[in-house]
Amino acid sequence: MIKYFSIIQALCRSALTNPxxxxxxxxxxxxxxxxxxxxxxxxxxxxGILSSSQSSADMSPSKIQKSFIVSGGEEITKKTAIPVDKETSTPLAEIFFPVDLPAEEPLFGENIELAIQSIVSEWTKFDKLLEIEATPASSCLIYGAPGTGKTHLAKWIAKQIGLPVVLARLEGLMSSYLGTTSRNIGNLFAFANRYKCVLLLDEFDAIAKLRNDPQEVGEVKRVVNTLLQSLDTRREKGFTIGVTNHESLLDPAIWRRFDIQIEIPKPSPEVMIHLLKKFVAPLEYNDSEIKFLAWCLEGSSGADAEMLAKWLKRSFVLDKRNSFIDMMKQFTLLNAGRVEPTKRNIMLHSDEEFINMLLNDKTYSFKQKDIAPFFGITPSSLSKQLSKSKDTEKI
Incomplete structure (x- = not known):
C-alpha cells in the first residue's frame, strides 16, 4: 500500500473537500x-491533511465573507464589465471565480505551509482581532524563483477566502502613450476597490522598479508613485497579493506597502520527491527511481518536476524499449538547463564516474542495491565492478 501512498493522499484530500x-x-x-x-x-x-481540512472548514467562505472588510462592496458576476486600456481596448485584468480556483494546496516545506495557513486563518478571527484594535493582514507579497508555484499559491489563498480573483499582469498595463500606464493602474484599482475581490498583481516587478534608477525616465517614476498611492487606497478595501520573480528590482517603498512578505524557495529534496510522486502518476516508479529523478533535478523548480514527469510519460508511450537510465540521459541532453552542469557532464560521458557520484552523494544516500538496476546489472556485479576499479587505481 505504501507504494501507492501518494494516490491515497490525493484521494483523502479529494474526499475531504466535502467531508x-x-x-x-x-x-x-x-x-x-x-x-x-x-x-x-x-x-x-x-x-496533517485531516487537520488542514478541519481548519479549512472553520475558514469556510461564508464565515470569512461575513466579516470581510469589503462587506460593503458589490458582487462580481460574469456580466461585470472589466476595465480596458482606452488606447487599445485590451482588458486590464482577468476574473477568476472561486469555482475556477485551485482546490489543492500547493506543496511546500512545513514552515512555508504553516505561514500560509496563518495568513488565511487570520480572517476567521476577524471579530476578535477588531476587539483589540487589530485587523487581518490586507496585503501579501509572494516572491521567489520562477516555477516555484507563486501564482498557484496566490489563487489558492483566494480560494480559501472565498472571493473572486481580479488578476492583472502588470506588464499588460504598460503603454507607450504618455500617462496611459498611470491611468490604467488607477482604473484597475478603482475597479478592484468597488467589488468584493482579491486583487492579484502578477509580474509585479514590471512596474515596481527602483525609482532612483538613473536609467529610468520621469514617466516611470510617476507610474511607480501612482502604484504606491493606489496600494494605499486599497488597504481599507480588500486583500491584495503581489507576485514577482525579481524582488531585487522592487522599490523599497513597495516592500513597505505589503503587510506580509513570503519567499517561496525552490523545493527541498523531500518536497521534490513528493512533487515527482504526484506528477508521474499514473506511471509507477519505485522509491529509488523517484529519488534518482529528484537527484537529477536538485536545485530545480516544481515546474521543472512537472516538465520531467510529462517528458517521462511521452517517452513511455513513444519508446518503451529505452531503459530508465537511457531515458534520463536523453532528458539531460534535451533539457541542459534543468540539470546541474557537473551532474550532466558525468551522466553523459562516464557510467563509472556516474555510479561513483551517486554512491558518494550525502543528500540522497544511494546504496549499490538502489542504483544497480538503473544500469541493468545486479548489486553483486556492481560491487565487483567497483572493487576492480579500485584495484586498478592502486596499481
Missing part, C-alpha cells in the same frame, strides 16, 4: 492502521 462523518471515520481508521503497522510518517501525513 462527512463516514469519510472522517474511515480516514481515522486508516491513520490508526498505518501507525499499527509501523508507518508513522505516513500516518502523520494523513493527520
Amino acid at each position: 462527512n462523518d463516514a469519510i472522517l471515520h474511515q480516514i481515522n481508521r486508516l491513520i490508526e492502521s498505518l501507525e499499527k503497522d509501523g508507518h508513522g510518517k505516513e500516518a502523520k501525513s494523513l493527520e
Whole structure:
C-alpha cells in the first residue's frame, strides 16, 4: 500500500473537500492502521491533511465573507464589465471565480505551509482581532524563483477566502502613450476597490522598479508613485497579493506597502520527491527511481518536476524499449538547463564516474542495491565492478 501512498493522499484530500462523518471515520481508521503497522510518517501525513481540512472548514467562505472588510462592496458576476486600456481596448485584468480556483494546496516545506495557513486563518478571527484594535493582514507579497508555484499559491489563498480573483499582469498595463500606464493602474484599482475581490498583481516587478534608477525616465517614476498611492487606497478595501520573480528590482517603498512578505524557495529534496510522486502518476516508479529523478533535478523548480514527469510519460508511450537510465540521459541532453552542469557532464560521458557520484552523494544516500538496476546489472556485479576499479587505481 505504501507504494501507492501518494494516490491515497490525493484521494483523502479529494474526499475531504466535502467531508462527512463516514469519510472522517474511515480516514481515522486508516491513520490508526498505518501507525499499527509501523508507518508513522505516513500516518502523520494523513493527520496533517485531516487537520488542514478541519481548519479549512472553520475558514469556510461564508464565515470569512461575513466579516470581510469589503462587506460593503458589490458582487462580481460574469456580466461585470472589466476595465480596458482606452488606447487599445485590451482588458486590464482577468476574473477568476472561486469555482475556477485551485482546490489543492500547493506543496511546500512545513514552515512555508504553516505561514500560509496563518495568513488565511487570520480572517476567521476577524471579530476578535477588531476587539483589540487589530485587523487581518490586507496585503501579501509572494516572491521567489520562477516555477516555484507563486501564482498557484496566490489563487489558492483566494480560494480559501472565498472571493473572486481580479488578476492583472502588470506588464499588460504598460503603454507607450504618455500617462496611459498611470491611468490604467488607477482604473484597475478603482475597479478592484468597488467589488468584493482579491486583487492579484502578477509580474509585479514590471512596474515596481527602483525609482532612483538613473536609467529610468520621469514617466516611470510617476507610474511607480501612482502604484504606491493606489496600494494605499486599497488597504481599507480588500486583500491584495503581489507576485514577482525579481524582488531585487522592487522599490523599497513597495516592500513597505505589503503587510506580509513570503519567499517561496525552490523545493527541498523531500518536497521534490513528493512533487515527482504526484506528477508521474499514473506511471509507477519505485522509491529509488523517484529519488534518482529528484537527484537529477536538485536545485530545480516544481515546474521543472512537472516538465520531467510529462517528458517521462511521452517517452513511455513513444519508446518503451529505452531503459530508465537511457531515458534520463536523453532528458539531460534535451533539457541542459534543468540539470546541474557537473551532474550532466558525468551522466553523459562516464557510467563509472556516474555510479561513483551517486554512491558518494550525502543528500540522497544511494546504496549499490538502489542504483544497480538503473544500469541493468545486479548489486553483486556492481560491487565487483567497483572493487576492480579500485584495484586498478592502486596499481
